[in-house]
Amino acid sequence: MLRKVREADDLAAIHAILSDPQAMAFWSTVPHENEDQTRAWLCAMAATQPDEGDDFIIEYQGRAVGKAGFFRFPDIGYIIDPALWGQGLVSEALTPIIDRAFAVHRLAQITADVDPRNTASVRLLEKLGFAETHRAERTWLIGGAWCDSIYFALTDQDWAARTA
Template identity: 30%
Template sequence: MTTRVPGQAWPNVLTSGSDPVVTVRPIQASDGAAWRAARQRNLAWLTPWDATVPPGGDARPTSFRSLARRLRAAARRGTNLPFVIEVDGVFAGQVSVNNIVRGSAQFASVGYWIDQRFAGRGVMPRAVAMVIDHCFTTVGLHRVEVCIRPENTNSLRVVEKLGIREIGYAPRFLHIDGEWRDHRIFAITKEEVPLGLLARWQSSGGDVSAVE
């Protein structure tokens, strides 16, 4: 079991809230059964937004165990932070920090999905805010992007609630659900949330967009 280690970028566990308790922790091979059950249960809910491999692209892992192994290896290299989300100790989805760039950029992107039965309870905004705060503090990043298909209203609502600004539009940006899809681009920098994104979201009553 991964423990909370102050000042450690990876592996680590992040926790917030009391009703429900939202925990963000590293993905593990033992998550396989819960992950497969959630993905199967939410097949129609998630498939339109799932990344796919374009013709000629590298093959994706064929099992959860190989997927978890690949993600954890990337975490050890410092290029990705693959977290899962738990709600009151129950597997609820994933939030991942991808494509970490160091040097002059200190940048990464964040992606996420949630089991539909946990949607609408503020779980995903809380989890994303915790992870971005972790990126800005312990990981030492300066800027985080979130790229979302224009049709994905549920994911768009997450960045709206957190007050993450839209900065651009990328035509045919990622291969999603079998085609190259356009994406709206949102970004936030460390200077925008000096007290932390989670604290800003909480102080807004759970919807920064409603008070801006």
């Protein structure tokens, strides 16, 4: 199930994910080092205005296991507990989020910026119909190491044609 963030309730579960080196290997920051960082992250998510973004906590079997959505339009972002990888949960979560982005928020396109080494994320986007637009090198300096980007986009027409 998808729901809006509840900062205090979600802190421990989301911190466990955002401090996990495996989950954060291709994230835009190094793993969180303390709960204060995760608290600030959750507060920023909660403070996002409806015209700025639309982000959700993924709840599975009664616990917060990840997030999916837009911290800021039109860039989509997602992360889930590594114990649950490969079960289709993020594909399932993103489908109504993408529907809503086009139908309610009227985005012309959704974009994503993925590390080329992040095969799970690349596969996930391709499965949802995203197409690569371009690539760039040394786009992110994370923990002292440069990382590259593949940029993806999904237009409302692509999505409509796919779901028709």
